[in-house]
Amino acid sequence: MGSMAPSFSSPPQRATFKGLLFDMDGTIIDSTDAVVKHWHTIGKEIGIDPNVILETSHGRRSIDTLKALGQDHLANWEYIKHMEELLPQNYGDDAIEIPGARDLLDAIKSANIPWAIVTSGTSPLVGGWLDVLKLPIPENLVVAEDVENGKPDPSCYLMGLGKLGFTVKDAGDVLVLEDSPAGKFCSGKAAGCKVLGLVTSHTVEQVVKAKPDWIVKDLRSIRVTAAHSDGGVELEILDALKVD
Template sequence: MDYSTPPFEVSFKGLLFDMDGTIIDSTAAVVKHWHTVGNEIGVDPEVILQTSHGRRSIDMLKVLSPEKANWEYVRHMEGLLPKLHGADAVEIPGARALLDTLIAASARWAIVTSGTVPLVTGWLDVLKLPHPENLVTAESVANGKPDPACYDLGREKLGLSPDDSSEILVLEDSPAGIRSGKAAGCKVLGLVTSHTAEQVLAAEPDWIVRDLQSVKMVRSDKDGSVTLQISDALAASAPVSNGN
């Protein structure tokens, strides 16, 4: 795969970040976690891991262990993950720097994740990453990714209208999340952090990069809009459209 496109700039009214695989990489922790849970509920952990990334735990449990598919269990189970496996998560390269510049510029951004509140806040605390003013979690919507409901809600939390959707950037790593962002009418930047470039490409994001080291904020406007510079994108996802 050829990650060699020259730097280009795109402008957006707001940014919506997925969490795992986009801001942090907790793969090692999640593998340990699902092995524990799988053994607890009598389901082969490998079966869970094949399809769990980017999807809500409650949606997985509805299929694999319906008696456990309730928010009390899911929130408790996910809340343990950062506490038990905090040392097994790392930042996605470039994530902290990008968030810090957005916060300094008072830009509109939110986290939109398939995780529960205890999971998200637990990881942000463990890694000492900034908490967003606006957060959409598994509990926030009736249907998880790839349904667009979570990104529609994220847009609303930023104070933007449906007409603004094409001027919002979703940052995602999972095919389910990429399809969710596209279904919400947003532009989507796909990260190759948890899936192969071929899998990410098949979900049809607007651009593909290895990680957030390729994304830098270069300007902010008084109306809250920001201009990003994207570099070293996959050649197959060259700048075909502007965020405007």
């Protein structure tokens, strides 16, 4: 993209999908400040520089982060779920919703459109954040402890497809909404889904390099324009990035 300023000015586009799979942090909520405080606390407890943890923890399951740091004795679901349960309890005031998230989720839920959250967080973490921020709760959820391998492995999104009642053959008609180029976009694409990338946690250049199908600043650019009788949805994508 050179030195040119990014242009989020593409004409409105419409696309139809059978269902939607949302990442959580950076896509529905921004808990960056809370996560930084959380890992500083954990880092002090386990004797590891919190900045070292934060360099690799974004978008990654805590269990994988601890394994990578050589903390195998802590890399178990009992400890991870307890640790993550405390995050929204202790730092709930430090998280906010991604602009447009509430309106989009409300519209999806009102229209009975198939959707799920597919996240690297555990069930206590996801439930805690949705409760703190009073955001719509999905009927279907794929969390860290559900899969053997976290993102960028596609198994989480393949499981998400299954929970919505779809097969791999339907993947091309399902939209993944993600914020992290490092692995997450790859995870959605590897599952065969279309991917919409949000520029909420990474630079435009990093998101462009990962080549999602659409790039927008946040969820204010996504509108439900029609809900179909078969459960599908037509979305309008506004102000997407123009990529030469």
